[in-house]
Amino acid sequence: MESCIERIKNDIENVTRITATPNMGCTRFSYSKEDSEVREYLIKEMKDLGLSIKVDGVGNIRAKYIDNNEDKPSIMMGSHIDTVANGGKFDGLTGVVTALEVIRVIKENNVKINNPIELIAFAEEEGSNFGSTMVGSKILTGAYKLEDLKKIKNDDGISAYQVMKDFGLDVDNVENEVLKKEEVKAMVELHVEQGGILDSEQISIGIVQAIVGMKTYKVKLKGVSNHAGSTPMYLRKDPMVGAAEIIIHMEKAAKEKALKDTVATVGKIHCQPNGSNVIPGQIEFNVDIRDVETEGMEIVARELISKTKEVAEKRGLEYKVDLIGESECVKLSSKLINIIEDTALENKYNFIKMNSGAVHDSAMLPGITDVGMIFVPSINGLSHCPQELTKFEDIKLGCDLLLKTVIKLANE
Ligand SMILES: [Zn+2]
The missing domain is CATH 3.30.70.360 (Alpha-Beta Plaits)
Incomplete structure (x- = not known):
């Protein structure tokens, strides 16, 4: 059982066609017109899979695949859907479309799972609007309160609170939607490395041990x-x-x-x-x-x-x-690192264990659940620029590792 490279490629191409800066990289700020279009595309894909979908007050999309196990904690996976100005195709989005692909494969193969599988697409990770990074995951984990959204402002002086409200979100409700420990069993984020270690060593997978x-x-x-x-x-x-x-x-x-x-x-x-x-x-x-x-x-x-x-x-x-x-530096869960490593060994994937020099949404979650991260190579280590590139073959390998890890976690 494995993921389908064509479907992953198709999702990435379809989303990256939606940009505010055609021919000059991906510009897809949260709460923009482009963001609406991308959400529409992704939510349609999620609906086609029969997922139960909820968008929280800050704009994080949470989509659950439930198989007679509604009351159990979810295995969560995903990343962010926003970009920097004139950014690349793969930062964030790769973790979202591979999560989508994992659910497709689980569903079409009728894989038995004891826990729901939840896809999360975080909003406003890059700080492109308000200069503050990881706003979506900070709200999800309670690190940011409603008051914080009223304080941070965009270049036009409009608060995050107002921008989110104007986007149609129920922002007043954010404090009731904080992720609870009993809701989630583990979180695994797949992301492009954004550095040159994997590419220079010609290795397809990085298993992240800590975030600086x-x-x-x-x-x-x-x-x-x-x-x-x-x-x-x-x-x-x-x-x-x-x-x-x-x-x-x-x-x-x-x-x-x-x-x-x-x-x-x-x-x-x-x-x-x-x-x-x-x-x-x-x-x-x-x-x-x-x-x-x-x-x-x-x-x-x-x-x-x-x-x-x-x-x-x-x-x-x-x-x-x-x-x-x-x-703070964040140590990822040794339990998840071991599970991901064992899975990579069983499947003979070429991998190394490494640290992340960039901060990610997952860095917000260790207080709530076990967190793991899988890196795939960034060619020449480039990211946050139109030249950002990851081979689809490597994304597929990362997706297969994510798939096998998630199935293990859902059946422990
Ligand atoms: Zn990112």
Whole structure:
């Protein structure tokens, strides 16, 4: 018993034809005209399978395949249906159409299942509308409340609450629809890797063990702006060279002092006044630190704070280091990792166990249920761009692994 590559391909092609930016990638924001059309397509496919369908107040579609087992907790699978601006065909959607295919195969083969199988298509994962990611899964799991939807706004200043209401959703009801532990037995999300590990090693499947956590710091260094010609080197208080010292130290801290998977990046820097013949007066830069172990992030964070103090004192600079954002690292369920791994071994799939450097909807669910994730390769590691590509052969393998895993979970 296996999935049908043609049906998967057909679903992906049909959905990606609906885009706000033809010939410039997929742009399918939640609550847009394109989103309505895609929902119509997917809901028709779900109805054809006889699923019982519910759309919650934030727009998550939940569709259940029930076989005389209505009262038992579901085996959940799925991903998100929205995209970034000018994104790719495979991010999110791959997890939704493979979940749909799994139910098709279970139904057409009359596979016996003891738990309902539930497909979830999350809304507003990318943060494209309101700058806040995973709004659908945060609402589903109760991490966001109704009040939060009134606070976050789109570029036109309209609240998420209002946008959802205008889209026809019963948004006032969201707090009554929070996923309960007794409703769900496990969640498995299939997603494209969005990195280059699987592709570079020519491996079709990644079994995710953990999703990285993140700490973002903003560093401000203030010196004295002055003439680049007439100020001798010994009279300078130059925050740019101070920043350079700290940035080099961040690379060293992540590589040599922290843990195996710790990474640190300075990708944003702001210099005042930013003139080629002026010693800068002030430098601001962000440090993005990630790891699957909190300890790894903390080591780099401590290094950042102590090095900044040392450099600022040595160079006579004023300084400030602020934590401006953070998310916890998430360990996925060892039970699910084992089941997925055993299934991959039994079927001789080419796989590795790995971590996810990107955050996904599933990262919100471990407090509620056992969570597992299956990755399929992103060619050249590209994602969030029109060049994003995953081979349909690999998606089919991932779908077969999802299918076999779900059937096992539904019959334990
Ligand atoms: Zn995604």
